[in-house]
Every structure is written in C-alpha cells, then in structure tokens.
Amino acid sequence: xxxxxxxxxxxxxxxxxxxxxxxxxxxxxxxxxxxxxxxxxxxxxxxxxxxxxxxxxxxxxxxxxxxxxxxxxxxxxxxxxxxxxxxxxxxxxxxxxxxxxxxxxxxxxxxxxxxxxxxxxxxxxxxxxxxxxxxxxxxxxxxxxxxxxxxxxxxxxxxxxxxxxxxxxxxxxxxxxxxxxxxxxxxxxxxxxxxxxxxxxxxxxxxxxxxxxxxxxxxxxxxxxxxxxxxxxxxxxxxxxxxxxxxxxxxxxxxxxxxxxxxxxxxxxxxxxxxxxxxxxxxxxxxxxxxxxxxxxxxxxxxxxxxxxxxxxxxxxxxxxxxxxxxxxxxxxxxxxxxxx
Amino acid sequence: xxxxxxxxxxxxxxxxxxxxxxxxxxxxxxxxxxxxxxxxxxxxxxxxxxxxxxxxxxxxxxxxxxxxxxxxxxxxxxxxxxxxxxxxxxxxxxxxxxxxxxxxxxxxxxxxxxxxxxxxxxxxxxxxxxxxxxxxxxxxxxxxxxxxxxxxxxxxxxxxxxxxxxxxxxxxxxxxxxxxxxxxxxxxxxxxxxxxxxxxxxxxxxxxxxxxxxxxxxxxxxxxxxxxxxxxxxxxxxxxxxxx
Numbered sequence: 001x002x003x004x005x006x007x008x009x010x011x012x013x014x015x016x017x018x019x020x021x022x023x024x025x026x027x028x029x030x031x032x033x034x035x036x037x038x039x040x041x042x043x044x045x046x047x048x049x050x051x052x053x054x055x056x057x058x059x060x061x062x063x064x065x066x067x068x069x070x071x072x073x074x075x076x077x078x079x080x081x082x083x084x085x086x087x088x089x090x091x092x093x094x095x096x097x098x099x100x101x102x103x104x105x106x107x108x109x110x111x112x113x114x115x116x117x118x119x120x121x122x123x124x125x126x127x128x129x130x131x132x133x134x135x136x137x138x139x140x141x142x143x144x145x146x147x148x149x150x151x152x153x154x155x156x157x158x159x160x161x162x163x164x165x166x167x168x169x170x171x172x173x174x175x176x177x178x179x180x181x182x183x184x185x186x187x188x189x190x191x192x193x194x195x196x197x198x199x200x201x202x203x204x205x206x207x208x209x210x211x212x213x214x215x216x217x218x219x220x221x222x223x224x225x226x227x228x229x230x231x232x233x234x235x236x237x238x239x240x241x242x243x244x245x246x247x248x249x250x251x252x253x254x255x256x257x258x259x260x261x262x263x264x265x266x267x268x269x270x271x272x273x274x275x276x277x278x279x280x281x282x283x284x285x286x287x288x289x290x291x292x293x294x295x296x297x298x299x300x301x302x303x304x305x306x307x308x309x310x311x312x313x314x315x316x317x318x319x320x321x322x323x324x325x326x327x328x329x330x331x332x333x334x335x336x337x338x339x340x341x
Numbered sequence: 342x343x344x345x346x347x348x349x350x351x352x353x354x355x356x357x358x359x360x361x362x363x364x365x366x367x368x369x370x371x372x373x374x375x376x377x378x379x380x381x382x383x384x385x386x387x388x389x390x391x392x393x394x395x396x397x398x399x400x401x402x403x404x405x406x407x408x409x410x411x412x413x414x415x416x417x418x419x420x421x422x423x424x425x426x427x428x429x430x431x432x433x434x435x436x437x438x439x440x441x442x443x444x445x446x447x448x449x450x451x452x453x454x455x456x457x458x459x460x461x462x463x464x465x466x467x468x469x470x471x472x473x474x475x476x477x478x479x480x481x482x483x484x485x486x487x488x489x490x491x492x493x494x495x496x497x498x499x500x501x502x503x504x505x506x507x508x509x510x511x512x513x514x515x516x517x518x519x520x521x522x523x524x525x526x527x528x529x530x531x532x533x534x535x536x537x538x539x540x541x542x543x544x545x546x547x548x549x550x551x552x553x554x555x556x557x558x559x560x561x562x563x564x565x566x567x568x569x570x571x572x573x574x575x576x577x578x579x580x581x582x583x584x585x
Contacts, residue, residue: 166448188541190548193566196559213559219548221541226568252559 007043007053011036011060033057037090038097054090058083119175119303126168130161137161160206167238171304174231178304178311184228186312188221188335191261195252198233207241209267213252220261221335228308229332235301236265236328244269244325251323256334260314264329266321277318281306305330347373348462351392353383353409354424355401359447363396366451367458380404387413394461395421397441399432407432407439414440420461424449433570434523443520444570460519460576473518473577480515482575485554485563487515494554501553506531507546511554511574514564519576521567547572 011032040053137154140146146154177183192215199211222229240250247269255262272280281302305328306316314332321327350372354360360376368374375390377383380403387395395413399406410421423436423444433444442461445454474480478490486495494501494511503511509531514522522530524540547566551558565573 162448188544190544192548192551192559193544194568196561197566197568199560200565211560213557215552215558219545219552221545230568 007036007039011057033060034086034090034093038093040094051091051094054087054094057090058086123168123172127165130164133161134158163205167235167301170231171235171301174228174304174308177225177228178307184225184311186223186225188223189226189229191220191222191254191263191334192216194224194226194230195233195263198230198237201230202234202237205238205241208237209241209247209250211237211250211252214254216254216256220256222261222332223335224312224332225308229312232305232308232330233263233265235305239301239328240265240267240269240326244271246270247325249323251321259333260331261334262329262331264327266323266327267325268321268323269325271320271324272318272326281316281318302328347371348393349373349375349390350458351383351386351390351395352376353378353380353386353396353401354398355379356398359398363454366454367396370455370458372458380406380409383409384412387417387419391417392419393465394458395419396424396458397421398424399436400426407435410436410439410441418465420465422457422461431569433567434525437521437523437570438525464520474516480518482518482577483562485575487511489515496554503550503553507550507553510543510546511550511564514572514574518574521571521573523571525571527571 034057037053037057040049137158141151141154192213195213199213202208202211237250240247244267247267249268251264251266253264253266255264302316309316309330309332312332314330316328316330319327319329350367352360352363352367352374354363354376355378357378360378364374364376375386375392377386380401383397383401383404386392397406397409401409406423410423413419413421420442421440423433423441424447425433425436425444426447433446436444442464443457445457474489478488480487480489484497486498488495489512492508492512494503494508510527513527513530524543528540528543547564548558551561551564554563555561563575565575567573
C-alpha cells in the first residue's frame with residue numbers, strides 16, 4: 001500500500017515536471033506511468049496492487065496530462081482507445097512481473113524443502129542406530145540369563161546410547177528455535193561465563209577431554225541466546241571427543257577484531273582431510289558417506305552450530321589447528337569492553 | 342542406612358515411566374517414598390504426609406507447578422526440588438523465585454538426583470542461614486574464605502580487593518552455599534525491590550569477581566553460572582557428588 005502510494009505520488013511529480021518542459025507531448029506521461037506500474041508490481045507481493053496501480057495510473061494520465069487538464073474527460077475521440085491500450089499494457093506488465101517473482105519464490109521453496117528432507121534423513125538415521133542398540137540390550141537383560149558382568153556391560157551401553165539420543169534431540173530443539181527467529185532471546189552475556197558453563201557441562205559427559213581456554217583481559221559482552229551458544233560449544237567439544245582420533249586436549253582461543261569476537265575450538269587429534277572440509281559444515285558430508293551405518297555422524301551437530309551462529313550474525317569456519325588437529329572457529333558481533341573497578 | 346528413621350520424599354510426577362524411575366532410585370537409596378500424579382493429589386499429600394523433601398515436575402496435567410510451590414510455601418518450608426525440561430529456562434527462574442530450593446534438569450542421572458536430595462535435606466536441617474558462618478563468622482570453601490566480620494574475601498590467605506558491590510554479591514552467595522540464587526533475587530536483595538538494574542550489570546560484576554578469586558575464570562572452582570538462571574557458590578561437602 002505504502003509502496004503504491006509513494007510510487008504513484010513520485011510518478012505524478014515526475015510526469016508533471018516532464019510535461020512542463022514539453023507542453024504538448026503527454027507520451028512522456030504515459031511512459032512514466034507504465035514504469036510506475038512495473039515498479040509497483042516489482043516491490044509488492046501480489047498482483048492486485050499491480051492492477052490497482054495500472055487503473056489509477058490510467059485515470060491519472062487522463063486527469064492530469066490530457067486535455068482538458070485537471071479534469072476527467074471522455075469526450076475527446078481517441079480517448080477510449082488510449083485508455084484501453086494503456087490499461088491492457090499495464091495489466092500485462094504487472095502480471096508478468098508477478099509471475100516471475102512467484103517462480104523465484106518457488107525455486108527458493110524447493111531449495112529449502114530439499115534442505116529439510118536432508119536434515120530429516122540425517123536425523124532419522126541418527127536416531128535409528130542407538131534405538132536399535134537400546135532395544136537389543138534391554139531385551140537381552142530381560143529375556144536371557146546373563147552374568148552380572150554382562151548385564152552391567154549392556155546397561156552401560158544403554159546409558160551411552162540414551163545420552164547420545166538426548167544430545168541429538170537437544171540439537172533438534174535448538175533447530176526449531178533458530179528457524180523460528182522470534183524464539184531467540186538475545187541478552188548481553190559475558191563470554192567467559194558461557195564458555196565456563198559449557199566446559200562444566202561437557203565434562204559431565206563420558207569420555208570428555210581436558211579443556212584449556214584463553215581469558216581475555218577485558219570483559220567482553222556479547223549479545224546472544226546463551227543456551228544456544230552454549231549448545232554450539234558443547235557440540236564442538238563433543239565432536240572432538242567423538243571424531244578426533246588421538247586427541248588428548250581441547251584448546252579455546254579467543255581474539256577480538258573489528259567489533260567481532262572469534263572463538264576457536266581446537267584439538268591435537270587427527271584433523272580433517274582438506275577434501276571434505278567444505279562439505280563438513282553444511283551437512284552434505286553425511287549423506288555422501290560410504291559407510292551409512294557409522295553412528296557418530298557429524299552432520300547434524302555441525303549444521304545446527306552453523307544455523308545458530310548465523311542466526312547471531314556470525315560465521316562458522318573449519319580448518320587446521322596450530323596444535324596439529326582440527327580447528328572450528330566462529331565469530332559473533334560483540335559490544336564495547338566494560339571496565340569495572 | 343539401616344537402623345535409622347526413614348526420611349520421606351514426596352514425588353510429584355505425571356509420567357509413569359519417570360515416576361517409576363524416580364521411585365525406584367529414591368527408595369533404593371533408603372528413603373521412604375510417597376507419590377502423586379497430579380496437582381490436587383499432590384497438595385493433599387503434602388498436607389497429610391508432611392514429607393521431608395518434595396520432588397516436583399513442573400509440567401502437570403491439572404495445575405501449574407508454580408501454583409503448587411506457592412501454595413505449599415504458604416505454610417511450610419519443606420525443601421522443594423523442581424524437575425524441569427531443559428528448554429524452559431524462565432520456568433526454572435520463576436520456580437526458584439516463588440520458593441523452590443533447587444532444580445534439576447531432565448535428563449539427569451540417579452547420582453545427581455540423590456546428591457540434590459541430600460543437599461536439600463541438609464539445608465532444611467541447618468535452616469536458611471549458613472551454619473558455618475555462625476561459628477566464627479567465616480565461610481570457607483576450598484581456598485576461598487569469606488570473612489563476614491572483617492568484611493573481606495581471601496584466597497589462599499591473601500586479601501582479595503573487591504569493590505563494595507562485589508563483596509556484597511559474594512557475601513550473599515556465601516550465605517546460601519550450594520543453592521542457585523536467581524539474577525532477580527540477587528538484584529532484589531542487594532539493590533532493593535524497585536531497583537532498575539538489569540542482569541548485565543550483575544554479569545559484569547561477576548566477571549570482575551571471577552578475575553579476582555578464580556585462577557581460571559572459564560573453569561570456575563567457587564562460583565558457578567547456571568546459564569539463564571543465576572549463580573551458585575560451591576558448597577563444602579564431605580561427600581563427593583560423583584562417587585559411585
């Protein structure tokens with residue numbers, strides 16, 4: 001609506017200016033109005049606004065720029081024809097523009113649909129394997145005569161798989177929060193507090209590695225949804241303990257540059273082959289893997305991290321660590337330092 | 342645990358699977374259990390059984406868990422441990438502010454649950470104030486010492502130079518070791534109920550305190566952050582919580 005009014009207003013002004021230069025030629029006026037119709041069709045979504053603009057445009061030309069000026073007239077002979085032609089041209093243009101835009105949106109929808117189904121496949125896959133193991137182990141305990149040691153071993157397996165499932169579902173909950181932007185509640189948080197809490201939670205998981213973090217001299221406030229960023233860190237730590245063979249320790253390196261803070265999670269494990277680096281962040285690595293039953297897929301965790309970080313206007317990078325293993329670095333916009341006495 | 346009067350735990354939970362798990366775990370640890378699966382029954386049980394501790398799931402079919410906390414708190418100080426899903430932070434803060442003593446997030450291990458129950462029971466025996474302070478006016482945990490008489494904080498015997506506001510925050514936490522104090526309750530306690538303070542100021546103070554008392558602020562030993570809820574100071578425990 002606003003677009004429509006603004007455009008038409010501007011058009012009338014422009015046409016008025018042009019016709020004051022050349023009094024006789026109101027062809028200018030018509031051309032300018034057709035342009036206005038195209039602009040309206042381009043910037044509004046729907047077809048109705050385009051047609052409305054076309055009709056108003058035609059009347060405006062009649063009112064302002066054809067003889068008699070500043071009045072409607074249908075007496076002059078060529079008028080019905082001009083009116084009809086201009087209306088048809090405007091409507092056609094507006095229809096075409098709208099259809100073009102719809103196609104664009106359709107393509108975008110298909111793209112997103114594809115991404116969702118990829119994600120769903122990855123999730124279903126991640127859930128199935130541990131569930132099978134849980135059912136198998138629990139029915140073995142219930143139905144077979146097992147030694148106490150075997151029972152304990154099976155129960156440990158059940159716990160491990162269930163803990164893994166919890167992490168997968170937590171990631172899924174984060175995804176629904178991120179895809180619904182209104183559910184992200186950003187507050188100014190002190191970065192080291194979130195890092196500290198993520199480390200504490202990570203250390204409750206079985207098989208966790210020691211984590212050493214830089215501390216920045218200044219207190220940095222970062223606007224963020226603390227739960228989600230904490231989740232990103234836990235995912236990155238967890239990836240190290242699950243995938244980085246030979247890793248003995250995790251380092252967190254922090255640096256500040258041009259209003260952004262960069263948080264890098266690094267390890268001294270086997271690293272990531274350069275050939276899969278680009279795929280690893282967008283979740284496509286998972287679907288291309290040859291061994292489809294390998295449970296510990298990186299796919300979901302990392303694509304969740306990426307969407308959380310992008311929802312915070314940051315970026316996630318993967319690369320080589322100065323400690324010999326892999327490095328995952330992400331950036332977040334931060335505020336001025338706070339100095340407290 | 343034999344030869345001892347059983348302490349009674351009321352479990353309020355509507356999901357039969359989790360209720361079964363809680364009941365088994367708690368009674369295996371030597372407590373007597375009573376259960377309620379909805380809010381109305383729960384309130385009735387609190388009045389008739391006078392439990393020593395209440396485990397409360399916030400998501401009940403017939404009543405808001407917060408309402409249960411408020412109505413129980415009208416007449417008894419029985420410790421309440423709230424069981425909540427991870428996705429509902431504000432609920433935790435609201436529950437603590439309306440009188441719950443502690444919260445535990447699903448999913449949790451039995452070790453963690455039992456540790457929380459022991460802590461809650463111990464606090465109910467020593468009343469609200471920290472008993473250790475009563476003895477010589479100091480609270481000590483690890484190498485941290487909060488001296489309430491000389492109004493100072495020491496780490497490894499060395500005076501830490503805190504600003505007055507920083508000291509008040511540490512002192513407040515030290516009065517309730519092991520308990521989560523919400524951002525709101527800390528702000529209210531230190532700057533009054535009508536103070537227009539936001540959490541940001543508190544976070545900045547806390548970051549500054551950590552730089553002074555912790556060796557590694559990202560790996561705190563004394564003051565822990567409960568993301569989205571508040572802060573908790575370490576507690577002196579003879580027992581370690583992660584024993585098997």
